[in-house]
Amino acid sequence: MLPKLRLKELELELPIIQGGMGIGVSNYVLAGNVSKNGGLGVVSSAALDRLTSKRLNSFFNARQAACMEVQEAKKIAENKPIGINIMVALQKDYENSVLGALDGGVDVIISGAGLPLNLPEIVSSHPRGNEVALIPIASSGRALEIICKRWKRNNRLPDAVIVEGPLAGGHIAWRSIEEAENPNNSLELLLKDVFKVTQKYNNMPVIAAGGIFTYEDIQKYLQNGCVGVQMGTRFLATEESGASDEFKESVVNCTEDNIVLADKPGSPCGMLFRVIKDCPFYASALEGKREEYCDKGYLLHRGTCPAKASKEEAFCICNGLLAASGYNNEVEEELYTVGANAYKVKEIVTVSELMDELAGKETSVSAKNNSQA
Ligand SMILES: Cc1cc2nc3c(=O)[nH]c(=O)nc-3n(C[C@H](O)[C@H](O)[C@H](O)COP(=O)(O)O)c2cc1C
Numbered sequence: 001m002l003p004k005l006r007l008k009e010l011e012l013e014l015p016i017i018q019g020g021m022g023i024g025v026s027n028y029v030l031a032g033n034v035s036k037n038g039g040l041g042v043v044s045s046a047a048l049d050r051l052t053s054k055r056l057n058s059f060f061n062a063r064q065a066a067c068m069e070v071q072e073a074k075k076i077a078e079n080k081p082i083g084i085n086i087m088v089a090l091q092k093d094y095e096n097s098v099l100g101a102l103d104g105g106v107d108v109i110i111s112g113a114g115l116p117l118n119l120p121e122i123v124s125s126h127p128r129g130n131e132v133a134l135i136p137i138a139s140s141g142r143a144l145e146i147i148c149k150r151w152k153r154n155n156r157l158p159d160a161v162i163v164e165g166p167l168a169g170g171h172i173a174w175r176s177i178e179e180a181e182n183p184n185n186s187l188e189l190l191l192k193d194v195f196k197v198t199q200k201y202n203n204m205p206v207i208a209a210g211g212i213f214t215y216e217d218i219q220k221y222l223q224n225g226c227v228g229v230q231m232g233t234r235f236l237a238t239e240e241s242g243a244s245d246e247f248k249e250s251v252v253n254c255t256e257d258n259i260v261l262a263d264k265p266g267s268p269c270g271m272l273f274r275v276i277k278d279c280p281f282y283a284s285a286l287e288g289k290r291e292e293y294c295d296k297g298y299l300l301h302r303g304t305c306p307a308k309a310s311k312e313e314a315f316c317i318c319n320g321l322l323a324a325s326g327y328n329n330e331v332e333e334e335l336y337t338v339g340a341n342a343y344k345v346k347e348i349v350t351v352s353e354l355m356d357e358l359a360g361k362e363t364s365v366s367a368k369n370n371s372q373a
Helices: 028-036 048-056 062-076 091-103 119-124 141-152 177-181 187-198 215-223 245-253 280-286 317-324 351-358 364-372
Strands: 005-007 010-012 016-018 041-044 082-085 108-111 133-138 161-164 170-172 206-209 228-231 259-262 272-276
Touching: 016 028, 016 041, 028 041, 028 062, 028 082, 028 351, 041 062, 048 062, 062 082, 062 091, 091 119, 108 119, 119 133, 133 141, 141 187, 161 187, 187 206, 215 228, 215 351, 280 317
Parallel strands: 016 228, 041 082, 082 108, 108 133, 133 161, 161 206, 206 228
Antiparallel strands: 005 010, 170 272, 259 272
């Protein structure tokens, strides 16, 4: 019922990419199962050194951990394609995460949360560099144009672009809540803006993301000229995701007005960050109870992290997100990031059930959602 998705030399049974979800939410188990069920599973590179070292009780650096995460996902996926999401904002480990993923046989590298200007350069230093599909995440035609111009210097263009709109989970590209909520920045209008640029660059495939929830939503974006969609929140709410039980329960129970954009205090990345307002970590941050703090250093910018400077401006997302996937959550509060439509999630399902629903097959889950709609 849905068309296949072609990316570089890859062919996926379904045009559905599971968005990378750090920290530890889109782990090898989730990604492996998504790919096994016909979509593209994407592991997140965020803090993989810590997560892998803890899981295997031995020390692994970022390059080794990215390699192992991809290999494990591929095993579950029965060798179908696997992607990795590497955030530009994770400056300390960016290059090693790219190289490690290539060592592990990754098929697709997706990179956003900043402009991935030097990705082709890093990739070209690896023997598998030409094999991998490179997909930037952009939220405007202008951002994509800057990326394309720079990538051309390395004789590469994106193999596709993911256009992420303001309803997405995690970080979003706008710097003020007014801009994020401005109807001129709707995903539909952003796509039009981006299509003008893709026409200049071989009509590269366009993938829509942010707020996409149902089979009908997917069809709508395919009819609008996209080759596929990327979805995060639906996959967060699966049995296989690495989110803690408390995080999943909070997604099922949250209401629309409980989902907010954290601004001040907000993410040290300097972008708006969508959260469940009453999750333990954010509730404390709003009350001014979280001290200036950074002990992980993943987001270091010129040697410092804004979470160290002022608790009115920023909080340490690394510790809160690690806790939300069960790392040190006995001593640390959990921070829950979700997409704007997370309140529509009614239950936690398996990846296989979700993929059936998204592919338009009648399932007990879709029947229930339809009867509630
Ligand atoms: C829990 C969570 C964590 C996320 N982490 C990342 C991340 O590490 N890197 C990234 O590029 N996008 C991240 N995202 C965004 C997703 O990859 C995806 O593009 C987005 O959630 C799509 O919107 P949707 O949730 O409405 O489907 C995250 C989203 C969620 C819900």
